[in-house]
Amino acid sequence: MEIDESRPIWAQLVDEFCRRIVSGEWPSGRKLPSVRELALDLGVNPNTVQKALAEVDRRGLTSTERTSGRFVTTDAEAVSAARRAIAAETVDGFAIAVSGIGMSLAEATDLLAGRWRIAVADPAARVDPEPHREPSSRTTNAADSPAQDGRTNQ
Amino acid sequence: MEIDESRPIWAQLVDEFCRRIVSGEWPSGRKLPSVRELALDLGVNPNTVQKALAEVDRRGLTSTERTSGRFVTTDAEAVSAARRAIAAETVDGFAIAVSGIGMSLAEATDLLAGRWRIAVADPAARVDPEPHREPSSRTTNAADSPAQDGRTNQ
DNA sequence: CATACTGTATTACGACAATAATACAGTGGT
DNA sequence: ACCACTGTATTATTGTCGTAATACAGTATG
Known part of the structure; x- marks a missing residue:
């Protein structure tokens, strides 16, 4: 699986895990790999995997047996x-x-x-999305005058 | 334009500005609204708009006259x-x-x-993407044992 | 010439994502 | 009983995004 920097990793993991479930890659009732194993495979921190899996749980696609592992719903x-x-x-x-x-x-x-x-x-033939790169050498920069300016943000 | 929290705002603005240009909403040669004006319209900070516009410049879709404004390319x-x-x-x-x-x-x-x-x-009838919400009440949490564990991140 | 407008540059701060490094508790197999 | 494995919990650190608040420089117009 590919992870990019355009969104929080845990959110991308939620999508990926849901995809594996609805595609049948992780069939109904199947035991998921452990948090630590998934983290290793995906090259991310176990905390991040845990956060994502908690959200998949919340959506009702998985449930956890606390100590024996996490399983795809049989519903x-x-x-x-x-x-x-x-x-x-x-x-x-x-x-x-x-x-x-x-x-x-x-x-x-x-x-x-x-x-x-x-x-x-x-x-290899795909047209990949623009990789979300910092705009060249420039910094950030912006406004000027103090009061009547475009600083009407929240 | 709609801005969500799933990606950096400036990246969303890059997409939006490019869209306006390729859709003809901002025709070739047209002067763009000023950084401050756009920030006001979009409800974001001028810094954020500036960052996005610098990237659109870098992609060759706009260029700046430094003091007279920014224009859509005539190419x-x-x-x-x-x-x-x-x-x-x-x-x-x-x-x-x-x-x-x-x-x-x-x-x-x-x-x-x-x-x-x-x-x-x-x-109103659209099926909007899952809004990227924190996984219920849980915190973050994760790993355990010290060495041989899933902490093989970068 | 002065003023209002343009883009650009700095520095600071608060929030949060991701990581790191432990720690705890329950289950299962040997 | 012991030990490996499971999910869960805490705390700290680092980096970046978004915002804020100025400041500077060049143009155009009255």
Whole structure:
């Protein structure tokens, strides 16, 4: 799994764990790897994994036996509901994004069909998102005059 | 424009400004609102706007006249290239996301067609992403034993 | 020329994410 | 009983994001 710096790691882990569950990668009833094992695999701190798993618990996709481990829920409906929710979120976000740059549904559908195979199969061929880099050498900088200026933030 | 807490604000502003340019909302050659004005409109600190605009400059979509203001590039090819890049990123990301939860291209296309109109037109009907909330009452917590444990982070 | 506007530069502070390093408690196998 | 393993809890440190509050420099207009 890929982790980037654009969002809190624990939030990315929540998404990844949910994905593994709704995709069947972690089937219903299966015992999850331990907190420490997951942390090792993912290259993050166990604290971060724990935080993410607590949120997955909260969403009802996993539960913990306190000392014997953590397990995927056996409630199949909960899993499929989560899958539908994730799908809907993803689709809506995509629709908003592409319509926001002036694309039509037909354009979006065509582009999707054209890139599907390659994007899904060949990670190297993907167009990765702009990696969230600091704007060149500049610092931060901003305002000036004291009172009537653009400092109307919260 | 909507700002959430899932990513640095300045990064969201970069995306938004690029979107306005490639969508034609800010046409080629047009003078951008001032840093302070944008900060006021968006409800953020001028520093944050400045940081975002510096990045948009770096990407070649805007340039600054230092004292007279900031302008959208007149290089039409740069704009359309940026639009293509954004579209490709968005489509690839979508393809990976939906295939990651086990959807086929046909399913994705159908779902997209079904949700297109409503997601684009009616913000209230959208399925919003999980709002990145702290996992209930729990703290953070994690590991234990000292040496041979999962603390193999960087 | 003076004033208002533009972008740019600094420094400081509060909040939080991620890490680090322990510690505790309960279960299961030997 | 012992020991390895599980989840959970605490405390401290570091870095960065967002904000705040100024300050400086150049242009344009009256």
